[in-house]
Amino acid sequence: MRLRKSNKEVHFNASNILDISDGEQSTVAHQSRQSSDDEFVVAAQQQLDDEDEHDVVPNDLSDFETQKGKKSESKRKRNRRSWVPTNAANSLSKVQPYPTDPSQKWTRTYVGPVKRWTRLLYLVDYWFGDMENRREIFNGFMNLWFNFQLIPPKLPLGSRQLELARNGWMPDDFAQDMEDKFRSWYLRYLSMTTTPQVPTVIDKTKAFRWFLPQTKSDMGVLLGHVSNQKEYRIKQGESIPFSDCGIPIEDEGNHKVQSGGWLLDVGGIVLSMGWAPIKGEVDQFLAMAIIPYADQAYYKNLDDIPKGSELKEGNIQIWKFEAEKDHKGVLRPAHSSPKLAHALCFHWGRALRMQWCPVPLSTDDNIALIAALCGDGTLRVIKITLGTENDGDGTFEELQEPMATIKPPKEYTLEINCFTWLNMNRIAVALSDGSVVVWSISPCLPLMRHPVHGSPIMDIVSGYPSSPFIIATMPMGGMFTLTDLNRPTAEKTYHGNPVVSLQPNTLVWNDHLRGFASIWPTSFPGTSTISFVHSRVFPLSRHICTVEGQTMCLAFGTCHPYLLAGSSDGSVWALNVLRKMSSHRDKTHKLKIFQHEYCAPRPLGTETDNDERNSRRGTCRILHGFLPQVNIHPLGVRVAKESRVKRAKKEKAGKGKAKKADDGPVSDDSEREDDDNFTMVPGPITIHEPLTRITALSWNPNAEFSWWAAAAMGSGLVRVTDVGIEDDQEGSHEHRGKSESVDPGDATAGDIDGLDDEDEMGEESDADINMMLYD
Template sequence: MASNSHEKRLDSNLDVDISEGDQATIAQSVHNSSDEEFVADASQQSHDRDEFDATFQEISDFEYQEGAQPASRPRNKRSWIPNATKTYNEVQPYPTDPSQKWTRTYVGPVKRWTRLSYLLDYWFGDENDRQKIFNKFWHLWWQFELLPPRLSPGSHQLESAKRSWMPENFDQIQEDRFHTWYRRYLGIRTLSQTSTLIDKAKAYRWFLPQVEGEMSVLLGHVSDQKEYFIKQGESIPFSDAGFPIEDIDNPEPRNGGWLLDVGGIVLSMEWMPINGQVDQLLAMTVIPYSDQAFYKDLDDAPKASDLKAGAVQIWKFKVEKDAEGIIRPARSSPKLVHALCSSWGRVTQLRWSPVPLAVGDQVAFLAMLCDDGRLRILEIKQDSVSDDKGIFRELQEPMITLEPPKEHTLEINCFTWINMNRIAVALSDGSVAVCSLSPCQQLQRHPVHSSPIMDIVSGYPSHPFIIATMPMGGVFTLTDLNRPTAEKTYHGNPLVSLQPNVLAWNNHLKGFASIWPSSFPGTSTVSFVQSRVFPLSRHICTVEGQTTCLAFGTCHPFLLLGSSDGSVWALNVMRKITSHRQKTHKVKLFQHEYYSPMPSDTVDEDDSQPRSRGVCRILHGFLPQVNFHPLGTRVAKESKVKRARAEMRASKKMLEKIEDDDDYEDIPDADEESFTMVPGPIAVQEPLTRITALSWNPNADFSWWAAAAMGSGLVRIMDLGIENTDKEDPKEGEQAEESFEVEADGTGEINDDHDEPSFEEEGEKDVDENEVGDGDVEMMESD
């Protein structure tokens, strides 16, 4: 009865006729009562500003140390240091300067050259001990510029990476609440999930994609690649260096992952959240190649009746400990342990419930979105995925079905978990609806965009009711579902998004990574927006081709980015966005190329060899590249040329050599690392070359594992962990992470002991190309 009354009070609070003040008061009470079993305790998230020192040290990036005295240094007469009495929980007033004529620019307290000490106050001003907590993150990841480190099991570092900003016992509290909620749900439900066992032959005949023939794959060093043949369901193990392991019985080299052939195009995939050092499960939805093939005659295309069959595949990847006690991928091949088949249409998106469960738990929740526009929640029994023999089921009824409002042509485009009992769905009319699983009903619905929403992400676990939405055409928007009519903001730069999987949330940085508009079709840009300063974006990465998918780590701030040219990139976003003067790098993990087979009419029918499915080539071993913004590089190069020309004109000796203003032969060229906005000719790749899905493992003990799906049907499972040479001293405990050894005068690891002038003070001063960082680029511009 208590839960029903809570739900009734929640429904009454959705009346749009009440005032905003009453709505805020009631919403807060509901937030503290109805959802008290599904969110963190509000008392643990208290914001007592008085406990924080009101005086800010004028120190360089990463120089903060508790108890350290700031060194005396001169200040600029136009100091940008914030007022010591300013409260970071206040909303800054809207700029009213009439000279501010730009409509797509950011004017606010946070500048691109703002030092990290003050940047943390603006980004994490709602958290106590924010400097202290971020220091732990800095010690964990700052020295790892490209890939995350392997953290020792049971170490304090691993626990810190797992919790991020949440309390120590947050995971245990969420798991206990999940058990309480699930027992209550079993007692009140009227319908249960029903399914029937089917054999493997029937599953592949009607539901799962099935292809014949072998895929030819070129693997190994670029100068000595060998040809391997792989069929659907088979896999090839490879070492940490990326070379295929031919002798499975030989313990050396150590296994660094697998190359798996799933025989179709992966639309969505995600690792199952589970605690413990156990075998890992990866769920994916795979469609046949024919669904996205090119047809000269549309009559040859699959009919709607042929697209009703769909399935979710769950693959198991076994783990083992090496001689040093480090958990690594096992030599055994991955197994398809569970296939959930249905006649509700192709499965376009799937998401596990975000609450990680223990090994002994009997059930986990998996949400899948089908082509019929309905969202279905499934119960996944752990005993059904513990066996390697493979279980195939045909679903008749799911655990819960969420349907869109009964309006003409209205469908669910995408969804995100808010907590174990709330899901936010994005509809095709641009609105967002919040649904409860038990009782199964719609709680809220709000118009957010005027075009269909292509992607939606929640800020779980620290800000579960803050959601970001990306429309097909419009502006990137952030909405607080606790007060959606008032707490809403957007980024003023319009964009066009035609697919999901290009929006991700990171809880350590409390921000979103998303695609960014670009005026040049040969490259694409990804930016970062922090939830508390949402209209301000920071450049993350620019790659050739179009960004097709990206994934943020759950237990670290590293980003994976997939492109239409078949490349997968990785970088440390925390290092990129927190200091605009530091030169950062990105690395291409591998490059995938696909070449389609010869047309069937040119193949010899008498040939006894099986028909080839095409040829793939995977290149790896790329060197890191400087991660800069092309626009900033172009501006720096033009500035350098302009300055060199002025120096030549000022010299009497050079005046005789200058014939006209267009003679640049004697002018020094820009740095070899730089290039202009147009890096070269645009290459059109095969459609199946693209990267279709990426996923970091959310489990702390395997958080450096990643999965990358390619359009050719290959899925690469990679152990990307870097050996952590900075081992934790068990005697020091937590103090070993909280130490912050930087000289008081700013001469530590990062030398930034001089004041950083603002652009207004610099005036028209020329900027050297080597001094230009991405922070100097106004991301609001779409050039």
């Protein structure tokens, strides 16, 4: 092997060298590991031979010194942005002592092959290295969603894009295989069960009297364009249809105006919500766990607060939303009002959380499983019937015994905090002591229990369907952790940045990106940060977006990579996480879908003559039609602004010295003005009404309706919206052509908003790496 003169004193380790996109060569220890990532391991000799092809031998020593100086300067620039320990050769062969120097902040950061400036070609290999055809599948994702950076596109029935969105990383026969297994498992359950589910049909009056929240008064809602809003009165169970532009439809019989969704009044606070996974072009069902307003009302006397043991009546409402097909073959919301199709009533306490079984079935099977965590600390699996024959007032059932009952271990003060489905017969429950228990539904028994955290677990999410037994857990206080239930004692990792989480429903999974989105620590209480972590590079987090207020709930699309975020200020945001992760230099945007604001009514006895027509439930205002905003990191903006201010101060100081030498002393009014204009705080902190917040979000998991989204507000309103955008609105031919011309190999991924591209990327940023595009 021939070495260059500049490399004669460079010693290479005999181990392999990872081909990293930014030109760095990280040396690993002598290990032999059989994995799918071997294809991007390059031999040291081959890499040196490639470098020799571009080697230029200098004519004399002066040219050599000049060239060597340039290379040293370039190397210093690269080392300025990424630091590699000097003992990298032995970092993986032995455990290094934990540094005690407080200035070494890198102990809580990610040090690995994937960087923020890693090119998309290598990023796809690192993220999806266990899939053989990963580049082909991911290229289809790029062609389908990259140019729709705000909301997902509407896909016509029977199209190739719709099948790609439905299957994702799974084979084409996966859905049918899971459906067949679900049917056979259910038949085996019926033959083995000894305590079947016992429902009792009750009338509507009894259901609303004892179980369902009931409000007698109506609510005032301000809807329409911001410059011409009109007040509408809505009661519990009523709905207001609106067009694609968000304007309420006065005449429901006018089919010339295309319906864009509904605004529904459920008369209570929605704690959890989810669409039923159903196959086929059928009407959609939305299940909601609803509690009365009194459960979260303000009490001056703490003795008047209702005790948890007294709140025994709970319910889960399932609403039916009809759909109709337009001339383009796209399913749209119908003009007819949604109906309460099913109501599950029980005496097990309030329903705190609920989730559908993720395996979809057709309505002909009349089988659907839903798991509900109730106020008594017990998780119950309930079998319901989703038939299309209930066109009246719906079916009201009082349940005495569920299909399966999952109780926490008999230990002192031990409770079930959250749960997640692994498949149709496995559920993982997270306990208040920080442990995770895997349960079997049929037969109903625990299979394993594994300690994960030292504090109560607030959220647990499974990677179904591509990685069903990989779970992420968010503790109340501690490290965000990823555990493989196949080998829980060996396969486990966590992110080194500790978090404090008190809000549920802020951890979600996306199977197309095969990663998790969750809330992240922020230094400013007026904003909340949302980050993305991939399951294969879990310790590395990437900033997604920052919303005003506190993040109350998140929702990731099942058939697309779009995220919904609900905030405490009543706003709902949407963005394309695929574009955010795969685009490094392009500016990404986020869109505020709507803004909800609640005004509480006057206290009883203080009404005036002008307030006689005001509702006792208060008044809401919903604004829509917001312009997209640049999705940037506020920390990067503040750092860039601080740099500009310091640079301006230095320039003024230099001018001031020159002027002082000529004309005398200079006033520092301009410097004070800069100090007044510059602030590290993005803006004032606004405290909103508690019922203004967004309580739950949900994307429709069915591919034919995957652009339908539901958002529940604290005031008791639920907005179901057809968020999708048609191809002709974005220019389908133009955008498809641009999308097919995207070169993912030349793209980069990460988030360095507010930093200089030249400083961050270095000289290696202009290298051309091509990636084959597949039709």
